[in-house]
């Protein structure tokens with residue numbers, strides 16, 4: 001005699017949009033996979049039985065936009081995501097070496113993928129890198145374990161021509177391509193987004209944080225949101241996400257007396273601060289710019305003189321947040337639908353990780369409570385769609401044999417309660433049990449990931465292409 005299952009969750013409400021399941025079920029796990037979903041599974045059949053009466057069981061949250069590198073997000077990102085109910089996440093900038101280092105030293109049992117930035121003066125020589133330079137960069141990135149490129153146009157723009165070439169180079173190789181709209185010709189706003197749509201020219205890419213182009217910088221923010229939505233409807237090849245937090249996250253780094261990130265410059269302009277290092281210091285002191293400060297093992301937002309001192313102590317090279325995301329575009333963009341009733345914006349992301357805005361559960365469940373979306377809609381946007389965009393065919397759903405990546409949420413308290421990654425406990429009521437990290441990589445990166453003592457999860461985009469939903 002032995003146990004049939006390793007784990008059974010009893011008396012929960014299962015929400016699995018891929019299998020059109022929504023109702024009271026018990027869910028059993030065996031060898032890290034979903035083994036059975038039935039109205040009743042005996043507690044005696046499993047080594048471990050957990051009563052989740054009153055709670056909802058959804059496929060593990062997949063955050064398609066976060067930061068967990070020394071450059072952005074920092075070392076506590078894994079812990080902050082685990083506490084927020086996430087089981088899988090995509091770091092949207094790298095650098096890949098730092099992402100892997102943090103995943104090794106600070107891992108909390110999550111699945112992590114990374115795309116590496118194309119940044120002038122850093123990963124490429126200048127704002128107009130050649131095709132050959134971009135090809136070499138991609139080869140190096142894939143070998144190092146990343147799954148593709150992030151174009152940081154809004155922050156560190158390239159020429160429109162080089163932007164188009166970077167997209168070509170990534171897609172020719174089947175690599176992942178995400179684009180923060182903006183180039184040397186435009187900025188990180190609705191104008192930049194319109195240009196980005198043209199540059200993308202009907203190809204399969206991931207357009208980052210749609211809400212961030214709708215802050216009312218060019219015209220009224222509501223009108224900007226409608227423009228963004230109609231462009232996405234006309235370009236079904238583009239997959240996208242938006243986040244629900246009021247604050248953004250950008251770089252506080254200054255050189256020669258000015259902030260290096262164009263987003264930081266725009267955030268200062270938005271409240272008529274000087275777009276200089278002195279202007280940023282004043283904005284931190286007065287509270288418009290909020291410093292991301294490590295405190296007590298997590299990152300919090302701080303302002304005032306102490307925040308200025310912290311920023312200075314790090315030679316300005318830290319993350320800064322501004323409350324620049326108006327609420328109505330955020331809600332409209334998260335809930336807008338296409339004619340076939342699928343979502344215009346495919347995923348709820350956070351752009352969080354180590355930036356303190358991992359609010360998918362808190363704010364997403366608030367939308368469910370408002371009846372702006374159903375629980376199955378929420379699970380689709382926060383798990384199933386992003387898993388498919390990452391080419392993770394065994395995640396985001398509860399088909400028998402799928403990975404037992406599970407997030408249990410409390411819809412009354414708007415909080416994640418427990419998570420499992422392949423059947424292993426990651427988080428339970430605010431305590432973290434997960435260790436290590438699994439790195440989602442391509443065949444080219446498997447060796448590096450293994451050599452660094454991390455567990456590879458290989459996605460071969462020839463079989464399951466990235467950024468493909470429609």
Ligand SMILES: [Zn+2]
Nearest residue numbers: 065066092351
């Ligand atoms: Zn980001």
